[in-house]
């Protein structure tokens with residue numbers, strides 16, 4: 001990998017974000033849903049660029065002093081190169097700058113890579129929503145990071 005940088009999500013990234021989301025998620029966002037994130041006032045949405053190419057994305061919504069992480073994905077051929085880890089760090093830093101003191105997210109109970117990644121940032125399991133994901137009735141694990149200042 002040569003240069004990795006993070007930029008705010010913009011119109012020119014829409015097609016790649018849709019492509020990566022479809023490659024990574026069993027219930028991907030529609031293009032219209034992706035476009036909504038371009039204009040959401042409470043949104044913090046970053047795109048990872050490797051040598052100028054979109055390699056992943058991460059988004060959160062600011063709810064009072066909480067950062068709600070809504071989606072994170074790395075293009076499958078580029079996974080396991082620390083892009084996800086550096087992207088979460090950048091996202092949480094940005095949310096912290098905007099006033100977030102804590103962060104939360106929900107993740108499929110069987111998504112071990114994502115759960116392991118979030119634990120590296122101090123997220124811990126706090127609740128379980130049984131059968132939350134309608135495609136396969138998988139449980140959602142709700143995770144919280146209580147002290148964002150300590151991990152960014």
Ligand SMILES: CC(C)(COP(=O)(O)OP(=O)(O)OC[C@H]1O[C@@H](n2cnc3c(N)ncnc32)[C@H](O)[C@@H]1OP(=O)(O)O)[C@@H](O)C(=O)NCCC(=O)NCCS
Pocket residue numbers: 024025071072073074075078079080081082083084085086106107108111112113114116117120
């Ligand atoms: C989760 C995801 C974003 C991780 O991105 P990545 O760039 O491949 O991850 P990184 O290389 O930065 O790895 C960072 C840490 O994540 C965890 N991790 C990543 N991939 C893993 C895997 N296949 N198995 C176990 N742990 C994994 C590990 O803790 C790893 O740290 P380590 O290498 O010191 O053990 C990526 O797998 C992905 O896009 N998955 C599909 C979409 C998704 O599930 N998003 C989360 C929705 S809640």
